[in-house]
Amino acid sequence: MRIKTGIDGLDELLQGGLLSERVYLLSGPPGSGKTTFCVQYLAQGAAIGEVGLYISLVESPQNIIDDMSNYTLNVVTLIKMQKLLFADLGPRMDYGFIDELNEHGIHDNEMINSPADHGAPSPALVYKEIASYVAEYGVKRLVIDSVSAIRFTSKDLSLQEKEMSRFIRNLKKLGCTTILISEMTDPSAYSIEQFASHGVIFLHNFLYDKTMMRAIQIIKMRGTNHDCNLRSVGFTEKGLTVREMLK
Ligand SMILES: Nc1ncnc2c1ncn2[C@@H]1O[C@H](COP(=O)(O)OP(=O)(O)O)[C@@H](O)[C@H]1O
Numbered sequence: 356m357r358i359k360t361g362i363d364g365l366d367e368l369l370q371g372g373l374l375s376e377r378v379y380l381l382s383g384p385p386g387s388g389k390t391t392f393c394v395q396y397l398a399q400g401a402a403i404g405e406v407g408l409y410i411s412l413v414e415s416p417q418n419i420i421d422d423m424s425n426y427t428l429n430v431v432t433l434i435k436m437q438k439l440l441f442a443d444l445g446p447r448m449d450y451g452f453i454d455e456l457n458e459h460g461i462h463d464n465e466m467i468n469s470p471a472d473h474g475a476p477s478p479a480l481v482y483k484e485i486a487s488y489v490a491e492y493g494v495k496r497l498v499i500d501s502v503s504a505i506r507f508t509s510k511d512l513s514l515q516e517k518e519m520s521r522f523i524r525n526l527k528k529l530g531c532t533t534i535l536i537s538e539m540t541d542p543s544a545y546s547i548e549q550f551a552s553h554g555v556i557f558l559h560n561f562l563y564d565k566t567m568m569r570a571i572q573i574i575k576m577r578g579t580n581h582d583c584n585l586r587s588v589g590f591t592e593k594g595l596t597v598r599e600m601l602k
């Protein structure tokens with residue numbers, strides 16, 4: 356079954372959309388439109404009754420909702436209908452608390468669960484919370500913004516890769532069609548996220564002849580005869596729109 360992306364002009368490049376219950380990676384530099392893309396994807400599903408969940412690991416959900424309210428996606432209405440859910444799983448601790456502890460002679464490494472409380476949450480912890488949301492609300496479409504935010508909970512690169520691979524393997528069992536956001540700037544760089552995902556889409560944001568260009572490219576899409584060209588992307592009142600092929 357194909358799941359419509361909600362992005363004008365994209366589904367026709369993907370034989371009708373994304374294959375359901377798979378895990379995809381959406382990669383690109385800051386400001387390239389990743390959040391917009393994913394909120395459009397969730398809003399499209401929510402509008403036809405499929406519950407969508409946006410897991411935010413860096414930005415506060417309120418900021419995302421405010422920004423996305425500029426578009427005609429009915430984000431606020433869909434949230435009130437509980438068809439669109441936002442969860443904040445980012446670092447929780449406010450400034451001040453740690454300083455207070457230090458004043459009392461208590462150091463970070465003496466605290467139980469200290470990484471989960473004031474550093475980036477681990478992939479395993481994030482997965483647990485996601486799984487309970489999915490079960491409770493019957494989530495069908497899932498977005499995680501971003502995997503870059505949970506990758507660095509270990510300093511050891513091989514451990515990071517192992518943890519990410521395990522995280523993605525577990526996500527595949529949740530029964531959701533999932534988009535992982537990654538803050539990547541090089542589409543050809545190796546990462547376990549690209550390997551482990553069923554499909555990879557890249558959003559480009561680059562300077563060309565003194566003009567900022569936005570473009571989209573489908574890098575990989577298993578089981579799909581897809582377009583591979585660089586295509587121009589624009590913003591309308593509905594969010595991102597895929598336009599003509601770039602030469
Ligand atoms: N109407 C609009 N409202 C908000 N952002 C817009 C609008 N039109 C274009 N943009 C662009 O969208 C960018 C933000 O996109 P976003 O999806 O947050 O990117 P990313 O998640 O990749 O960082 C802004 O930097 C801005 O250039």
Ligand SMILES: [Mg+2]
Nearest residue numbers: 389390391500
């Ligand atoms: Mg973003």
